[in-house]
Amino acid sequence: MDQLISWFTSQGGAVDIEHFGLAEFPGQGWGAIALKDIPEGHVLFAIPRTLTLSTRSCALLDLFGNNSWTSFQLHEGWAGLILCMMWEESMVEKSKWFQYFASLPSHFDTPMFWNDEELAELRGTSVVGKIGRSEAENDYYNKVVPAVKSRPDLFFPEHLDRWYTLERYHIMGSRILSRSFQVEKWDPAANDEEDDGVLQPEMDVDGDDPTSAEPNEKDNDDVAEGHGGDSDDGDDGDDPGDVAMVPMADILNARFGCNNARLFHEQLELRMVTTESILAGNQIWNTYGELPNSELLRRYGHVDVFDLPGGGQGNPEDVVEVPANVFVSPIIDISPKGMSVETLQERIDWWLEESGDDTFVIEAQKGLEISPPLISFARLLLLSPKDWERAREKPKLPKPKLSEEDGPAVLDVISQGLQRMLDEFPSPIETDWELLSKPDLPLRKRNAIIVRAGEKRILLEVLNEVGQLQKSRTTESKKRKQPGQTGSRAKKSKR
Numbered sequence: 215m216d217q218l219i220s221w222f223t224s225q226g227g228a229v230d231i232e233h234f235g236l237a238e239f240p241g242q243g244w245g246a247i248a249l250k251d252i253p254e255g256h257v258l259f260a261i262p263r264t265l266t267l268s269t270r271s272c273a274l275l276d277l278f279g280n281n282s283w284t285s286f287q288l289h290e291g292w293a294g295l296i297l298c299m300m301w302e303e304s305m306v307e308k309s310k311w312f313q314y315f316a317s318l319p320s321h322f323d324t325p326m327f328w329n330d331e332e333l334a335e336l337r338g339t340s341v342v343g344k345i346g347r348s349e350a351e352n353d354y355y356n357k358v359v360p361a362v363k364s365r366p367d368l369f370f371p372e373h374l375d376r377w378y379t380l381e382r383y384h385i386m387g388s389r390i391l392s393r394s395f396q397v398e399k400w401d402p403a404a405n406d407e408e409d410d411g412v413l414q415p416e417m418d419v420d421g422d423d424p425t426s427a428e429p430n431e432k433d434n435d436d437v438a439e440g441h442g443g444d445s446d447d448g449d450d451g452d453d454p455g456d457v458a459m460v461p462m463a464d465i466l467n468a469r470f471g472c473n474n475a476r477l478f479h480e481q482l483e484l485r486m487v488t489t490e491s492i493l494a495g496n497q498i499w500n501t502y503g504e505l506p507n508s509e510l511l512r513r514y515g516h517v518d519v520f521d522l523p524g525g526g527q528g529n530p531e532d533v534v535e536v537p538a539n540v541f542v543s544p545i546i547d548i549s550p551k552g553m554s555v556e557t558l559q560e561r562i563d564w565w566l567e568e569s570g571d572d573t574f575v576i577e578a579q580k581g582l583e584i585s586p587p588l589i590s591f592a593r594l595l596l597l598s599p600k601d602w603e604r605a606r607e608k609p610k611l612p613k614p615k616l617s618e619e620d621g622p623a624v625l626d627v628i629s630q631g632l633q634r635m636l637d638e639f640p641s642p643i644e645t646d647w648e649l650l651s652k653p654d655l656p657l658r659k660r661n662a663i664i665v666r667a668g669e670k671r672i673l674l675e676v677l678n679e680v681g682q683l684q685k686s687r688t689t690e691s692k693k694r695k696q697p698g699q700t701g702s703r704a705k706k707s708k709r
């Protein structure tokens with residue numbers, strides 16, 4: 215790590231070595247430490263933009279030619295940056311980033327590298343559908359290998375078995391996934407209010423500030439990610455050229471609620487600045503975005519665990535992603551006249567066109583409520599044929615709120631769908647807690663159990679909430695039916 219700092223400063227980087235140091239933290243690898251008390255707004259280090267490694271800063275793209283780059287589809291997703299990194303690393307000492315590569319990990323505990331037995335522990339969680347190993351390997355075989363073979367003058371044949379293997383591809387992809395930042399081109403117009411580039415320590419670092427950068431965050435959608443990056447589909451507006459490895463900035467660890475430093479963009483450099491004062495001896499933390507354990511595990515290979523205010527342990531950012539298709543069988547079973555699969559499909563297709571949601575996210579932070587779009591979806595699937603025609607004509611989705619006219623079916627469908635999700639997990643939550651109390655559990659298994667227990671905890675609590683609502687609605691409807699009480703209205707449910 216001393217070599218990393220020497221290299222960094224020799225390349226124009228600046229480090230305040232009086233305040234900022236590197237240290238090993240048990241279970242977290244390397245991280246940053248305050249060597250002295252540091253005030254808020256203090257610049258810990260600065261990285262020239264030219265020292266970041268991206269498809270913009272690497273010479274390969276120019277040598278390869280823009281048109282060829284595009285024809286091999288290296289301009290989409292992360293395959294181009296992975297190839298740049300393979301190429302730079304193959305040059306060993308001749309690469310400007312040689313010492314930087316030497317500091318990067320080659321071993322990862324992300325599920326991309328797990329065997330089948332380890333992956334089986336994640337069954338039922340949202341991680342399984344997002345690992346994207348085969349998508350990554352498709353990119354390797356269909357983009358990178360043909361590109362490499364087309365230019366033996368750039369990718370020397372004797373280097374292929376060492377620097378351009380599938381294993382190296384996965385390692386580079388995982389380095390990007392766990393360490394890259396989104397570094398957009400400098401846009402003076404977007405930064406006018408920044409007082410000509412002078413940092414404003416009091417700025418809202420959590421806001422949508424164009425001058426602040428954070429490790430690559432990706433949409434929490436349910437597509438397989440692989441090492442593809444966000445822009446695989448090419449239509450989400452993200453520029454893969456913005457994805458950059460940022461030496462030194464990527465040495466900071468992150469933990470829920472602990473962030474005390476953040477990377478800010480300047481015209482010629484990026485600066486790591488403290489966002490609160492830090493006492494000597496304390497760790498300096500960045501933020502990786504507010505991520506649930508499923509995403510922390512998938513991208514970074516670790517999880518965050520805390521005592522939760524309502525009891526139990528977990529990550530307050532945990533979520534459950536409920537795929538719409540878990541409600542299909544319950545609807546067929548529950549709908550009054552037994553809905554045909556075709557009718558159901560028609561409504562689901564329309565839902566997808568109108569709302570785009572094929573997954574419903576239940577967030578622990580939001581009080582574990584049934585997600586409003588899920589209510590709208592269940593109500594849509596249960597509309598009578600006449601109301602369905604009306605909804606489509608308008609076009610208007612059902613309100614995302616339980617109404618007094620809703621019969622028990624809406625809650626029944628939601629409850630049965632969630633129960634099906636719960637049944638997908640390999641064990642009940644009690645078994646998970648028991649397993650977690652064992653001291654010698656292998657790290658990957660422990661992390662998988664923490665992820666699945668977190669998701670189960672949310673599902674169980676929401677199911678409990680749905681159960682309470684079902685009960686109170688049954689009681690209300692019984693009351694309404696009692697003679698002499700015709701004027702009473704069903705009490706509005708809590709929701």
Ligand SMILES: C[S@@+](CC[C@H](N)C(=O)[O-])C[C@H]1O[C@@H](n2cnc3c(N)ncnc32)[C@H](O)[C@@H]1O
Pocket residue numbers: 241242243244245319392393464465466467468469513514515516517518
């Ligand atoms: C951006 S790097 C940080 C530097 C890294 N610790 C190292 O030794 O190079 C991100 C990696 O650090 C580790 N990490 C970061 N925060 C952590 C935490 N709260 N608990 C455990 N590991 C953590 C994970 O391995 C993650 O993939």
